[in-house]
Amino acid sequence: MSGFTTFLGKELTEIRKTWRIWVIPGMLIFFAITSPIIAQVTPALLGSISKSQPGMVVKIPPPTWRDSYAQYLKSLSQMVLIAVVITGAGAVSGERSSGTAVLTLTKPVSRAGFVLAKILSQAGLLIVATVLSTAVCAALTIGIFGSAPLEPLFTAVAIWTVDALLLIVVMTLFSAGFASRGASAGAGLGFFFLTLLISIWPVASRYSFVGLMSASGRALGPQPVDALWPVVTALVAAVLCAWAAVKVFERQEL
Amino acid sequence: MTDAPAIEITRLVKKFGDAVALDGIELAVPRGSVFGFLGPNGAGKTTALRILTGLARPTSGEARILGADVSTAGNDVRSQIGYLPDVPGFYPWMTAVELVEYAGRLFGIGPATVRERAESLLEMAGLSDVRTKVGGFSRGMKQRLGIAQALINAPSVLLLDEPTSALDPIGRREVLEMIASLRGRTTVFFSTHILADVERVCDTVAILDRGRVVANAPIAELKRRAAVDRLVIEVDGDVAMLISNLEGRPWLRSIERGEGVITLAVSDLKLAQRELPAAIAATGLGLKRLEGAEVSLEDMFVALVRRAEQ
Numbered sequence: 001m002s003g004f005t006t007f008l009g010k011e012l013t014e015i016r017k018t019w020r021i022w023v024i025p026g027m028l029i030f031f032a033i034t035s036p037i038i039a040q041v042t043p044a045l046l047g048s049i050s051k052s053q054p055g056m057v058v059k060i061p062p063p064t065w066r067d068s069y070a071q072y073l074k075s076l077s078q079m080v081l082i083a084v085v086i087t088g089a090g091a092v093s094g095e096r097s098s099g100t101a102v103l104t105l106t107k108p109v110s111r112a113g114f115v116l117a118k119i120l121s122q123a124g125l126l127i128v129a130t131v132l133s134t135a136v137c138a139a140l141t142i143g144i145f146g147s148a149p150l151e152p153l154f155t156a157v158a159i160w161t162v163d164a165l166l167l168i169v170v171m172t173l174f175s176a177g178f179a180s181r182g183a184s185a186g187a188g189l190g191f192f193f194l195t196l197l198i199s200i201w202p203v204a205s206r207y208s209f210v211g212l213m214s215a216s217g218r219a220l221g222p223q224p225v226d227a228l229w230p231v232v233t234a235l236v237a238a239v240l241c242a243w244a245a246v247k248v249f250e251r252q253e254l
Numbered sequence: 255m256t257d258a259p260a261i262e263i264t265r266l267v268k269k270f271g272d273a274v275a276l277d278g279i280e281l282a283v284p285r286g287s288v289f290g291f292l293g294p295n296g297a298g299k300t301t302a303l304r305i306l307t308g309l310a311r312p313t314s315g316e317a318r319i320l321g322a323d324v325s326t327a328g329n330d331v332r333s334q335i336g337y338l339p340d341v342p343g344f345y346p347w348m349t350a351v352e353l354v355e356y357a358g359r360l361f362g363i364g365p366a367t368v369r370e371r372a373e374s375l376l377e378m379a380g381l382s383d384v385r386t387k388v389g390g391f392s393r394g395m396k397q398r399l400g401i402a403q404a405l406i407n408a409p410s411v412l413l414l415d416e417p418t419s420a421l422d423p424i425g426r427r428e429v430l431e432m433i434a435s436l437r438g439r440t441t442v443f444f445s446t447h448i449l450a451d452v453e454r455v456c457d458t459v460a461i462l463d464r465g466r467v468v469a470n471a472p473i474a475e476l477k478r479r480a481a482v483d484r485l486v487i488e489v490d491g492d493v494a495m496l497i498s499n500l501e502g503r504p505w506l507r508s509i510e511r512g513e514g515v516i517t518l519a520v521s522d523l524k525l526a527q528r529e530l531p532a533a534i535a536a537t538g539l540g541l542k543r544l545e546g547a548e549v550s551l552e553d554m555f556v557a558l559v560r561r562a563e564q
Contacts, residue, residue, distance in 0.1 A: 099343020
């Protein structure tokens with residue numbers, strides 16, 4: 001077993017044995033369970049509020065599978081992505097500040113291998129948890145609303161996953177570049193909100209990765225969505241950020 | 255195996271901005287030796303070790319381990335060294351055995367061999383019965399665990415940064431015995447400011463002060479060089495009079511007082527030898543003995559560092 005695979009194995013074991021197993025997977029499962037329920041009860045809740053206000057009439061259409069999926073996707077696009085930023089902030093900087101990077105990097109493990117194992121382990125956790133939670137969300141939606149097409153959900157979540165994977169790589173870059181977890185988390189949140197802001201510009205949204213979030217939302221609509229440019233640019237950006245993270249970390253003294 | 259030194263440092267300079275941490279140090283550590291790297295805090299010992307392990311880059315100069323330049327050799331060198339940092343960092347969720355086995359697997363050692371070595375190394379480190387997570391370990395336990403993981407690959411070169419600083423006397427003795435037992439098989443390069451440890455196990459010592467090597471020789475030779483700078487005087491009366499007579503003389507560095515005996519550390523032996531008989535005669539005391547004394551490593555260390563400062 002090479003140093004790289006051993007370190008990757010350590011990363012996966014660490015996810016399983018520490019708080020990391022609960023954060024992203026826990027949030028995803030929580031939102032997968034609560035989204036269909038919230039979509040189902042929200043009209044009834046709003047209706048009861050309007051009844052208590054004399055003269056106020058609120059007409060809400062009956063909830064559908066689309067509301068359930070939209071609620072799930074909204075939670076992924078906000079809470080889960082912020083959790084990705086916060087947890088990813090310590091990926092490299094945490095190992096550096098605790099001295100464990102020295103333990104590993106004085107053995108036959110390259111810095112490139114170290115960074116890539118960090119990215120792969122986080123990406124693996126996200127993908128597995130997303131697949132499981134999306135399956136739970138789909139099953140509950142069908143259970144509550146009778147029937148629901150799966151393709152819109154899977155397309156929307158697949159586009160969202162590309163966005164989340166890019167964020168993981170960007171956070172690894174920030175974590176390699178900044179000395180502290182706080183600084184890299186701050187930079188990550190700045191990046192997250194900046195991409196949201198830029199996505200308001202239609203050209204940027206159509207031709208770059210900043211349009212991933214709106215593309216994933218559109219995937220739930222009746223029209224087919226074209227997300228080729230955002231997906232391709234996101235993958236290119238992820239590769240460039242991974243390369244930059246390796247170079248930044250290789251230049252650092254520990 | 256070639257006769258080239260296990261560790262060879264040539265004109266090594268390390269600067270942090272304007273601060274010079276290492277100022278052109280030169281060292282050669284023979285294969286199989288136990289080499290003490292002595293120096294006061296801030297002398298540059300840890301910086302030198304970080305460069306040797308590839309964790310830091312030199313500003314100029316070169317460091318070689320087993321003939322390979324550490325800044326370019328990568329895994330080739332790392333697979334042959336064991337390293338214990340001054341403050342070892344471990345994954346708190348691992349147990350001691352998990353950590354040592356993890357370290358072994360990083361070297362590509364097979365599972366059966368790793369298990370066997372981990373068992374015996376943890377036995378040596380006194381941690382074989384400890385089942386708690388590393389996060390709950392004391393500093394001394396972490397240091398012993400650090401030594402165990404540094405030996406998992408049976409390294410050709412073992413780099414230890416202050417390996418005994420957090421250990422109790424028994425732990426320290428055990429670690430020093432372990433280091434001494436490696437002589438001839440493994441080159442041990444260990445930094446410390448604990449002179450007794452160096453005196454106990456090292457063949458050769460380098461003394462580093464403010465980034466410069468102020469001495470580099472076998473301990474016996476360094477002591478021989480310094481021995482003439484220490485004089486023992488025995489007189490047949492109260493030594494207080496003699497002490498007050500000698501105090502303030504430019505060649506006198508320190509006086510240790512005993513029963514009828516004083517030991518002088520002197521900076522100019524010839525001048526001291528000229529002035530001492532007259533000084534003793536002036537006090538009216540009878541001279542019973544005047545001779546050179548063996549210098550302790552501590553005296554030698556203080557003398558060399560002070561000399562470098564001047």
